[in-house]
Amino acid sequence: xxxxxxxxxxxxxxxxxxxxxxxxxxxxxxxxxxxxxxxxxxxxxxxxxxxxxxxxxxxxxxxxxxxxxxxxxxxxxxxxxxxxxxxxxxxxxxxxxxxxxxxxxxxxxxxxxxxxxxxxxx
Amino acid sequence: xxxxxxxxxxxxxxxxxxxxxxxxxxxxxxxxxxxxxxxxxxxxxxxxxxxxxxxxxxxxxxxxxxxxxxxxxxxxxxxxxxxxxxxxxxxxxxxxxxxxxxxxxxxxxxx
Numbered sequence: 001x002x003x004x005x006x007x008x009x010x011x012x013x014x015x016x017x018x019x020x021x022x023x024x025x026x027x028x029x030x031x032x033x034x035x036x037x038x039x040x041x042x043x044x045x046x047x048x049x050x051x052x053x054x055x056x057x058x059x060x061x062x063x064x065x066x067x068x069x070x071x072x073x074x075x076x077x078x079x080x081x082x083x084x085x086x087x088x089x090x091x092x093x094x095x096x097x098x099x100x101x102x103x104x105x106x107x108x109x110x111x112x113x114x115x116x117x118x119x120x121x122x
Numbered sequence: 123x124x125x126x127x128x129x130x131x132x133x134x135x136x137x138x139x140x141x142x143x144x145x146x147x148x149x150x151x152x153x154x155x156x157x158x159x160x161x162x163x164x165x166x167x168x169x170x171x172x173x174x175x176x177x178x179x180x181x182x183x184x185x186x187x188x189x190x191x192x193x194x195x196x197x198x199x200x201x202x203x204x205x206x207x208x209x210x211x212x213x214x215x216x217x218x219x220x221x222x223x224x225x226x227x228x229x230x231x232x233x
Contacts, residue, residue: 004165033221041124042225043166043211056220091165093221110156111213111221113165 006092006114013121018080021117023092024073033111034067034077035091043091049075082121089116125149126214128224136232141199143227145212148193152214156221157186157197160209169210170197202231 005024013019025032033048047057052069060067064083069075079086093111127146135141143157153174158166172179172186172195179186185198199206212224 035223040225042128043213043223045220045222048220093165095221110168110171113158113167115163115165 004092004094004112004114006090006117008117009115011117011119013082013119015083015121016081017121018078019082019086019119019121021077021090021092021119023075023077023114025075025092025094026112027073029094029096029112030072031095031111032069032075033093033095034075035093035113037089037091037116046077079119082119084121087120089118091116124225125152126212126222126224128212128227130227131225132228132230134230134232135202137204138201141197141202141206141229141231143197143199143210143212143229145195145197145224146193147195147214147222149214149216149222150193151216152222153217154215155186155188155195156213156215157184158211158213158223159206160211160226166211199229202229204231204233207231 004026007022030051034046035043036046037043046059047067048055049069065079067077091113093113095109095111125148156171157169159169160166170181170184170186172188177188183199188195207230209226209228211226213221215221
């Protein structure tokens, strides 16, 4: 597998414009996370999905932010309208729970990250 | 509210010596802890993890220690190598499967 794929790698846009970030998770993973990296808060969880359903979006900073996962292999994070303070690196990550050979509770795997999208809003 | 805290933004260590990175958490429901390593312009990559049923996990030069009573974990790297220079993130997870990350510690290993 190629890993988690994010596009674009870099995005420069003018304040007020709409920005769409894209993510393709690892095939077979049923959890998808969107993070934002800032100096003050480190890796900040924005939203996460399980089986394409949003589970917790409490980290989404404002209504200007929205995320969708129309199918198991694609997710978008949209900012409309964008503002200079949205400038950051946005990461997508995916993970799953693996069945254990002996049965019982499925073991959680670590989250695998994409390379990130560096967003600059001028 | 930061549930996972890394209070040292940076750390410098001589090559060959031990690097100790620390992490504190507040949520007693966390049962799975991880360390990630991040190079510039790349995404974080998984390094090592530990379940709350253990107090130590070792993988080569990397050892993670968990002290549940103190809600503290640490990552030991020995011996440290220049290639270990990166930002290290501590993360924790509870049954809900979302991962909470700290703010990171930038490690510099001096040759």
